Amino acid sequence: MKHAKRLLSVVLALAMLLAMAACTAEPEPQEEQEPAGTPVVETPEDDAAEEGAQAPEDETVDAVIVGGGGAGMTTAIRLVEGGKNVVLVEKQGILGGATNLAATYFVAVNTPVQQEAGMGMAIEDYVASQVEANPLTSAENLTTLLERSEDSRQWLLGLGVDLTRPMSYYQVGIGDGSSLGVAIVTALTAEVDRVGVDYRVNTRATEIVMEDGKAAGVKVEGPDGAYTIYANDVVLAAGGFAASPEMVAKYAPEWEGAASTTAAGNTGDAFVMAEAVGASLKDMDNVRMNPGVYVDERGGAYSLSVARAEGGIMVNMNGERFCNDYASDYTVMSRQIMEQEGDHVYIVFDQASVDRSERLAGFGERGYFLQADTLEELAELMGVPAENLTATVERYRGFVDTGVDEDFGRTTAMTSRIDQAPYYAVPCIPGIQVTLGGIEVNGNMQVLDTQGAVIDGLYAVGECANDGLYGGAPTNINVTFGTLLAEYILENR
Ligand SMILES: Cc1cc2nc3c(=O)[nH]c(=O)nc-3n(C[C@H](O)[C@H](O)[C@H](O)COP(=O)(O)OP(=O)(O)OC[C@H]3O[C@@H](n4cnc5c(N)ncnc54)[C@H](O)[C@@H]3O)c2cc1C
Incomplete structure (x- = not known):
């Protein structure tokens, strides 16, 4: 039951966080089918049978x-x-x-x-x-x-x-x-x-x-x-x-x-x-977990993998990276998230990533992101220590420049120095994605x-x-x- 409790508290916490950040009003999702968190479309009742009409033939x-x-x-x-x-x-x-x-x-x-x-x-x-x-x-x-x-x-x-x-x-x-x-x-x-x-x-x-x-x-x-x-x-x-x-x-x-x-x-x-x-x-x-799932206030769960694919990094509530944020084994990453303090982690990225991807920009238009002009202001919105977040991003920029992630061995999608304002963060938890x-x-x-x-x-x-x-x-x-x-x-x- 630990995931159910975490999910509920995350939904509540995220709703508050996003309201506090005064993000834009959330339009209805446009491009995705309703996720599993929303009611299933049931097969319609057999009206014909109720009305005495003939059942379909084999x-x-x-x-x-x-x-x-x-x-x-x-x-x-x-x-x-x-x-x-x-x-x-x-x-x-x-x-x-x-x-x-x-x-x-x-x-x-x-x-x-x-x-x-x-x-x-x-x-x-x-x-x-x-x-x-x-x-x-x-x-x-x-x-x-x-x-x-x-x-x-x-x-x-x-x-x-x-x-x-x-x-x-x-x-x-x-x-x-x-x-x-x-x-x-x-x-x-x-x-x-x-x-x-x-x-x-x-x-x-x-x-x-x-x-x-x-x-x-x-x-x-x-x-x-x-x-x-x-x-x-x-x-x-x-x-x-x-x-x-x-x-x-x-x-x-x-x-x-x-x-x-x-x-x-x-x-x-x-x-x-x-x-x-x-x-x-x-x-x-x-099963394959997704380490970057955003849960909206209605309980709908959305994969934010694109934020990492476009160069974002994952940080915990201490403002620090804790894993290879683009590892191929999502289930291992999800277990690493579960080991962190707090109910969720964040994916942090910048405007350059948003500009590269219509999909990522679309999530921003729905109001999923915290947004700030400086990393310090972003840290405040996220509730993480500003000095840690800035140090984490600065160190990561060095890894992008040399192409070598000395801390966690990331090799894929190191395509952003996270240096173009505005800066963004999206709160995430692991979710089950594919069996x-x-x-x-x-x-x-x-x-x-x-x-x-x-x-x-x-x-x-x-x-x-x-x-x-x-x-x-x-x-x-x-x-x-x-x-x-x-x-x-x-x-x-
Ligand atoms: C958020 C998310 C992100 C993903 N990202 C990627 C990605 O980047 N790249 C990638 O390759 N894959 C990705 N995947 C995985 C991929 O989308 C799916 O695993 C794959 O497309 C499944 O295809 P399918 O045809 O087997 O099943 P589905 O596309 O799920 O189709 C199965 C259909 O069967 C129907 N059905 C079920 N039971 C019955 C029944 N009894 N009678 C009639 N119909 C029934 C269902 O309603 C459904 O429409 C992602 C998955 C998710 C959820």
């Missing part, structure tokens, strides 16, 4: 896809392009899921834009570093992903996603620094319409239908009642469980009660449905049972799948593995 298609985020939409588009008759069901009122919230970077290595910017790296070296960092990583699947990344980037570019900004040796972002997920979801939604995917929002899958040991369809509840969609291939693309406090408590008790930045629909439905038909769930305790374990699949995204055998006709892709990559590259996984899965079905079924 139907049969080639493939049914559960979940309309990046993974589900990509798989659906590719299957329809290949001539399959597909239905995609999405329980929320709009497509997009957590993909809509993806903040900054598409993981890719050695793409032409990175090479041109002097950020090239051999794929095998990157894979080796990831396997060393997390020995559970499947080197084979990661290599496949990265070797196909440029094709996926080109496909997205063709759909209008401006994935042209080299950010590091393993990250590419949107050219103008705007939200990655919004750009991807906008493009995929248009493509879903263009190719003619039959998608149904407010339609929730409740159960996988099995016949003779093979997945044969899903039961769904839509606006007009319940029906069954029979299909030769059943694809689960229903995201993770970060929006289910019960599942967080069950599978990742370390973070029970923590805030969540994911989309409201990510309540782990795929895991319940898959487990019921014998699927293996693997490494469910493996990394999931339904065990093989390299074709076929679901495995607890004995390691393929469950015929059943697939999982995206955040709900344990593909051996442990969330290392979610939006790329959606596109690349969604495409691979469609290719497998088109060639073999």
Whole structure:
């Protein structure tokens, strides 16, 4: 319960802090779907049934896809392009899921834009570093992903996603620094319409239908009642469980009660449905935290990762850095935050960072930031010792100049000296963002049972799948593995 208490006190403290700082009035969030902290859009009542109207009829298609985020939409588009008759069901009122919230970077290595910017790296070296960092990583699947990344980037570019900004040796972002997920979801939604995917929002899958040991369809509840969609291939693309406090408590008790930045629909439905038909769930305790979550006064939780990606540093209530503020392991960073005194930490940055990123500027327009013309005044607003904050920033400027962070070994996104007024700080806590374990699949995204055998006709892709990559590259996984899965079905079924 320690996270729940911390969350409540942070919401109250932040509301007071921001009111005191007399920031601008907060407009409604524009670019993100409602986060998990806000009420879930429930499937509408079965009005038709109540009024005695006929319930929808069962139907049969080639493939049914559960979940309309990046993974589900990509798989659906590719299957329809290949001539399959597909239905995609999405329980929320709009497509997009957590993909809509993806903040900054598409993981890719050695793409032409990175090479041109002097950020090239051999794929095998990157894979080796990831396997060393997390020995559970499947080197084979990661290599496949990265070797196909440029094709996926080109496909997205063709759909209008401006994935042209080299950010590091393993990250590419949107050219103008705007939200990655919004750009991807906008493009995929248009493509879903263009190719003619039959998608149904407010339609929730409740159960996988099995016949003779093979997945044969899903039961769904839509606006007009319940029906069954029979299909030769059943694809689960229903995201993770970060929006289910019960599942967080069950599978990742370390973070029970923590805030969540994911989309409201990510309540782990795929895991319940898959487990019921014998699927293996693997490494469910493996979750990805976000160390920089801003919680507004309504309890909505927003990822402020972009502030660090644009060069910001993290400081504690003593005005001191306490970690590599752009480390790749967000869960380790989140644990480091939990060790600090006080209810929250701050990300500190300057006008140069804001000028570089539309997304960051957008958060400022919503009134999330403390702002001051000098670091001393900023420290006062933050409630940290001014001499410590100025000393911390001055020392960090030296690290930016030499390119060597002598204190915490930061190597990425050291792109700002934090020397251009006005200065900004945003209060943050850790929140649960992505769940990394999931339904065990093989390299074709076929679901495995607890004995390691393929469950015929059943697939999982995206955040709900344990593909051996442990969330290392979610939006790329959606596109690349969604495409691979469609290719497998088109060639073999
Ligand atoms: C704040 C935040 C920042 C992130 N930043 C990045 C980033 O910078 N780079 C990156 O690569 N990744 C990032 N991620 C992770 C990434 O966005 C997601 O992990 C990934 O896009 C998930 O895609 P998906 O298609 O598997 O799931 P989703 O996009 O979540 O789609 C799953 C869909 O399934 C629906 N669904 C669930 N249950 C059912 C059911 N029973 N019936 C019908 N539909 C159902 C859900 O409503 C949802 O729409 C971020 C995530 C968050 C939350």
